[in-house]
Amino acid sequence: MKKYTLTLFLIISILCYNFILHNNTSNLFNNIKLKNEQQNEEKWYKGNTHTHTTNSDGDTSPQEVVKWYKNNGYNFLAITDHNILTETEYLDQDPSDNFILIPGEEISSKNSLHLNALGIKKVISPSSGESKQEIIQKNVDNTRIVNGIPIINHPNFNWAISTEIIKNINSCYLFELYNGHPAVNNFGGGGFQSTEEMWDDILSSDKKIFAIASDDAHNFKEFSRTKSNPGRGWIWVKAKNLTPVNILNSIENGKFYVSTGVDLKDIIFENNRIEIHIIRNRDFKYTTCFIGDNGKILEKSFNNPAKYQVKGNEKYIRTRVNCSDGSFAWTQPIILKYSSKN
Numbered sequence: 433m434k435k436y437t438l439t440l441f442l443i444i445s446i447l448c449y450n451f452i453l454h455n456n457t458s459n460l461f462n463n464i465k466l467k468n469e470q471q472n473e474e475k476w477y478k479g480n481t482h483t484h485t486t487n488s489d490g491d492t493s494p495q496e497v498v499k500w501y502k503n504n505g506y507n508f509l510a511i512t513d514h515n516i517l518t519e520t521e522y523l524d525q526d527p528s529d530n531f532i533l534i535p536g537e538e539i540s541s542k543n544s545l546h547l548n549a550l551g552i553k554k555v556i557s558p559s560s561g562e563s564k565q566e567i568i569q570k571n572v573d574n575t576r577i578v579n580g581i582p583i584i585n586h587p588n589f590n591w592a593i594s595t596e597i598i599k600n601i602n603s604c605y606l607f608e609l610y611n612g613h614p615a616v617n618n619f620g621g622g623g624f625q626s627t628e629e630m631w632d633d634i635l636s637s638d639k640k641i642f643a644i645a646s647d648d649a650h651n652f653k654e655f656s657r658t659k660s661n662p663g664r665g666w667i668w669v670k671a672k673n674l675t676p677v678n679i680l681n682s683i684e685n686g687k688f689y690v691s692t693g694v695d696l697k698d699i700i701f702e703n704n705r706i707e708i709h710i711i712r713n714r715d716f717k718y719t720t721c722f723i724g725d726n727g728k729i730l731e732k733s734f735n736n737p738a739k740y741q742v743k744g745n746e747k748y749i750r751t752r753v754n755c756s757d758g759s760f761a762w763t764q765p766i767i768l769k770y771s772s773k774n
Contacts (some may be wrong), residue, residue, distance in 0.1 A: 474670045474687075477679065479498035481583065481667065482538070482548055482611070482646035488513035492652040498523045500652055500662055502531050508669075508679055510536035516556045534676050538585065540569045544592035547604075551680045552580040558770050567598050572604045581684055583607065583644055588617035591624055595633045598641070606683070607631075609643035609762060610692060612664025614657060616648070628752075628762075632727035635748050638770050642683075644760055645690035665692050666741045686764040693759025694718070701766055704742040708751055710765065712736065717756040725750055742768070 439610040445458040484490035485497050492500075501509045507530060513516045520533040536550045541558040546568050549556055556578065559570035568584065575582040584607040586676060587593035598607060609627050610618055620626035625633065634641050645665035655661050669688040682688060689696055697709040708720050719739035722731045725747040731740055738750065 439735075447709070463471075473674050475674075476668045476670055477507040477674055478583055478666055478668055479506055479510070480510070480532075480646055480649075480665075481510045481536070481550060481584065481683075482608070482648045483509060483511050483662070484513055484538075484648070484650045485511060485518060487511075487516050487518045488538075490650045494518055494520075494523055496661075497649075497652060498533065502529065504663060506531065506666070507674055508532045508534055508676075510534040510548070511551075512536040512538040514538050514540045515555065515558055517552065530674060532674055532676060532679070534679065539575070541571060541765050543567075544590040545571075546585040546589070547575070548583040548585055549575040549578075549580040550583065551676060551684070552578050554578065554671070556580075563598060564593065568580065568593070568597065568601055568604075572601060576603050581606070586611040586613065586616035586618075586648065587630060588620060588624065588627060589613075589615065591617070595625065595630045598634055598638050599639050600631070605640055605686075606642050606644055607634075608646060609690060610645040610665045610760075612645075612647035612662075612692075613660040615660075629727060632723070632725075635750075635765055636726045640765075640767060640770070642686040642688075642764050644692055644742070645692060645762070657757050659713070667691070668696070689761055689763045690753055691759070691761040693751050693757065694755050694761035695762075696753070696761055699763050700737075704744075706740045706742070706749060706751070706766065708738040708753060710736045710738070710753060710761075713755075713757075719754045721752045721754070722749055723752060 440618040468551040485494040515752050517537050520535050524531060524533050534550055535552055536548060537556060539547045539549055539556050539558050545564055556574050559567050559572060561567040572582045581605045584598060586608050609631055618627050631643055645667055647662050647664040648660055649662035651659040651661050667688045667690050669679050669682045671682045695709050695711040700707040720733045721729050722740040724730045747769045748767050750761045
């Protein structure tokens with residue numbers, strides 16, 4: 433009986449040892465996997481989606497334009513000359529410089545109807561039509577046909593593009609909220625909406641649209657408020673790697689924020705709570721506005737991180753971070769309650 437008991441004890445001990453060893457190995461494997469996942473986390477990349485060179489109406493060569501952005505901390509650039517596809521392959525041939533170029537064109541139809549086409553491989557001729565709506569839709573469709581990504585540019589330039597037009601454009605989910613050119617009327621006036629008011633108007637109609645900031649640079653030789661200089665607006669894109677495909681996919685899916693000077697460390701949305709982590713600069717003060725349907729300010733925060741607990745009755749929530757130096761950052765809307773409309 434003692435021999436049987438001892439044998440049974442040994443068997444149970446061996447089984448328990450194997451069980452513990454297996455579980456410890458499993459936990460170790462999980463930890464390594466988690467560590468690898470952390471190493472492969474997405475990163476933020478700074479870029480500009482709207483730039484001109486001497487190939488259209490800019491004052492600086494493509495080579496010097498690229499040099500400016502590389503020297504000023506950008507990771508990617510789209511050169512978008514008017515109705516011209518500027519060749520980019522020869523402009524940046526250093527694979528280790530943490531900088532890429534994305535081919536693009538500003539499709540420029542009459543009456544200031546301009547649309548950026550990113551990621552294209554051939555020139556898209558500007559469309560004509562009987563209405564602004566028809567012209568813009570044709571340019572969007574022609575961009576999609578060649579697998580490009582369309583962006584509606586500076587809607588208040590010459591007061592050309594209304595919210596009603598944008599609401600009824602199909603297959604275009606990006607527009608310029610902020611454009612650094614001095615003549616594009618970002619802030620509205622005289623009964624015309626600002627581009628931010630336009631954004632809320634469009635979002636409140638159940639149309640998903642993401643906002644872009646760009647500098648629309650033309651002038652690299654003389655810097656003044658009356659010139660269209662580089663560095664006035666940009667986007668920070670979250671992607672796994674710095675490749676044109678990854679950057680464009682993230683832009684198309686709204687995985688970016690826009691800025692005129694405010695930098696964010698992270699944007700977190702989990703457990704029905706939004707957190708905006710701001711990278712502080714000097715002794716500047718920051719105000720974060722959580723904005724909902726029809727542009728209503730749901731809550732203000734002076735904290736860092738700024739936090740907002742979702743109530744459940746919001747259609748969408750977006751944020752604007754105001755800095756005391758006059759610069760801004762805007763995050764893309766988190767859509768909570770939308771109909772089936774695009």
